Amino acid sequence: MLAEERRFRIREMLSSQRTLAASDLCAVLGVTAATIRRDLAALEHDGVLVRSHGGAVSRMSSTNFQPSYQTLSHVHSTEKHAIAREAEHLVLDGETVFLEGSTTVYELACCLNQRKRLTVVTNSPTIVCQLQRSTGVTVLCTGGDLQKDTFYFSGEWAQRALSEIRLDKAILGVSAIDIPYGVSTANHAEAQIKKMIMKAAKTRIALADHSKFGTQSFAYVGPVTDIDVLVTDSGTEAKYVKVLREMGIDVLIAGATGTKRKEQNTTYSNK
Amino acid sequence: MLAEERRFRIREMLSSQRTLAASDLCAVLGVTAATIRRDLAALEHDGVLVRSHGGAVSRMSSTNFQPSYQTLSHVHSTEKHAIAREAEHLVLDGETVFLEGSTTVYELACCLNQRKRLTVVTNSPTIVCQLQRSTGVTVLCTGGDLQKDTFYFSGEWAQRALSEIRLDKAILGVSAIDIPYGVSTANHAEAQIKKMIMKAAKTRIALADHSKFGTQSFAYVGPVTDIDVLVTDSGTEAKYVKVLREMGIDVLIAGATGTKRKEQNTTYSNK
DNA sequence: AGCGATTCGTGCAAATATGTACAAAACAAT
DNA sequence: ATTGTTTTGTACATATTTGCACGAATCGCT
Known part of the structure; x- marks a missing residue:
């Protein structure tokens, strides 16, 4: 699976779930925690989400806006x-x-x-x-x-x-x-x-x-x-x-x- | 196979798949990775797709999920x-x-x-x-x-x-x-x-x-x-x-x- | 407050992908 | 047939990604 595809699926999940657990992502996407962490770091840099211990929180459509x-x-x-x-x-x-x-x-x-x-x-x-x-x-x-x-x-x-x-x-x-x-x-x-x-x-x-x-x-x-x-x-x-x-x-x-x-x-x- | 036809088939694939792996394209189209890279570079310039590590992502809105x-x-x-x-x-x-x-x-x-x-x-x-x-x-x-x-x-x-x-x-x-x-x-x-x-x-x-x-x-x-x-x-x-x-x-x-x-x-x- | 269990950040190495120079092949046109 | 152009394959140096490992930080629970 492409790295892009993986990150896209994370974005997709975030549109239905406001929060995601890193451990769940590892299981669903079939990669190690280190990779998930790097993905989340990248998506955080893009402003899509905010990382939090154990996972991440969506930044769009959430209270983090204000x-x-x-x-x-x-x-x-x-x-x-x-x-x-x-x-x-x-x-x-x-x-x-x-x-x-x-x-x-x-x-x-x-x-x-x-x-x-x-x-x-x-x-x-x-x-x-x-x-x-x-x-x-x-x-x-x-x-x-x-x-x-x-x-x-x-x-x-x-x-x-x-x-x-x-x-x-x-x-x-x-x-x-x-x-x-x-x-x-x-x-x-x-x-x-x-x-x-x-x-x-x-x-x-x-x-x-x-x-x-x-x-x-x-x-x-x-x-x-x-x-x-x-x-x-x-x-x-x-x-x-x-x-x-x-x-x-x-x-x-x-x-x-x-x-x-x-x-x-x-x-x-x-x- | 003509280059034009090869690129047409890539476009065709993109209408059913959001992402394509370069390695898959090599196998399906029977050319080397270098050629696929050149194709993808050309199609990217045309605005058809966006390259990403390991392949490419469709840019056409009709195929994008959202x-x-x-x-x-x-x-x-x-x-x-x-x-x-x-x-x-x-x-x-x-x-x-x-x-x-x-x-x-x-x-x-x-x-x-x-x-x-x-x-x-x-x-x-x-x-x-x-x-x-x-x-x-x-x-x-x-x-x-x-x-x-x-x-x-x-x-x-x-x-x-x-x-x-x-x-x-x-x-x-x-x-x-x-x-x-x-x-x-x-x-x-x-x-x-x-x-x-x-x-x-x-x-x-x-x-x-x-x-x-x-x-x-x-x-x-x-x-x-x-x-x-x-x-x-x-x-x-x-x-x-x-x-x-x-x-x-x-x-x-x-x-x-x-x-x-x-x-x-x-x-x-x-x- | 303390402690065990998770999770995080990151260096490292292996695997893979990328860009590009150069040669071979295919093609087009005289 | 030959010449020039374009395309493709090969080779190789560089860059990126990923899994593993290990110390540090954090969390949950008592």
Whole structure:
């Protein structure tokens, strides 16, 4: 087998598997570990992957693209992950959904790679990159100005794109939710986009970990009753859950107990 | 057996096999390794294949399993890199430029991270992700439908965004350039986008390595005179350069020693 | 914190591939 | 037939790849 062929197959595997174990590669490709190591070194040099002890992690369509995302997602990452896993069941095959950029929604996007017949609209370049290899998912992007603080698109192009579509479901992260005040966010442009997403979707699903409750932020998005389904973690105080449910909102609590989650980047050997 | 027939059979084999081993070709065609090497060298120059240690890899998109970013990014990467470095000087601080998704243009985007006061518009999510951390660069994205084969945005949203802007410079990769026929590309949607980019820009800069010359592809983009500046590598035949210059096109040759054509993906240890 | 098991980096040697000079062979045209 | 051109085979020096080996670094587990 040609060296090129071998490396091509490694690339190929990386498009379906985010992580590869060096030992597995030795067995599958029939070469020694030294050769695999050299292959991985070469592919790392080409920017295809990032090596890690025992194997490698894909660099395309992964969180390695933006460190800001990584640093952010470390915060409450266990809860975010549980929330994403819970929200995944709300997305059905054949639907058209909006995924609004936010770290929690990004986690959700990672779960959707294997879906068939799903249309995703998003204002996040990171989510686009995450989903670009999944053949079963049609991806549309609003485009617009890239906000340097949040890494989402906003602005005129994004707004007009949103004004022209109707969605089965919109999934968005919220940065602040308060019962009397409503939902708010730090960025005015982001608030504008969130309002339009709300308007375009039949079902509005919000993801918020427990730290977001009872807080207010600069730019007002809308009342909490704009939300149809709210997914949060078990750390949220019961009083919030109770009041929201009384207001007719479907509150889902993601079970985050005991699931000791390790950092995504270092678990390369899992199948 | 005629040399022409031998090379035809190699082409034929490449349409069913992505890679060919030189040793296999010797056996099948009944000639020595030296002859096969000369054949492969000739076919490489014609842009049919890319040589690699021990054989060759098909370059024709129809046979490539995924003629995507990753597959092609290592092909002619030395030339692409040199071209990108050369084109970098054409982008000036303070300008508004369009970067059209293509592997060579992506290389260029990587060089622009440190710029101050630069506005970049692009239809490539990969380029957005590449530039999103650079504080000095304002990034806009056309949005649109994500093409699963090329990973660029196209479609209505992309077209309308392009119809509303005027650019100092547009930088695009070309997949096929032929003197009488003009510029063409494999994808119809991509050709549409390219046309609009051409229209929106005051100065149109095309990047093309030597293998693109003298080739035609499915979808017509426009005559070669649409191009103001063409950046290529030193492997391009002099006749093309001469004719294009006579037509008033500013042809820049990226400095690379013509004889030494090492494959980047096989040299991982240097530097 | 310590320890055994893996894994990593790398020098070395064998095998293989590459580029090229040169001669032989095939071909084309008078 | 002969002459000039192109192509192919041979030979050989150089370059690359790969497996093996061994010390160093890292990981997982107690």
